[in-house]
Amino acid sequence: MPSHDTxxxxxxxxxxxxxxxxxxxPMSWRKAWARNWxxxxxxxxxxxxxxxxxxxxxx
Numbered sequence: 001m002p003s004h005d006t007x008x009x010x011x012x013x014x015x016x017x018x019x020x021x022x023x024x025x026p027m028s029w030r031k032a033w034a035r036n037w038x039x040x041x042x043x044x045x046x047x048x049x050x051x052x053x054x055x056x057x058x059x
Contacts, residue, residue, distance in 0.1 A: 012028045022043075022047035
């Protein structure tokens, strides 16, 4: 079986990451986000709700 450099080997340090817009925690790329990684802004549903609420209040 050939080895591919792009295959996930269990080490998240090689995956892309970016900060959550609500809490600022770094979030690692997930397979579920593969199709829309550029649009992912929040690390969790809670941060998405909190971030959307802050945006609506202007704060």
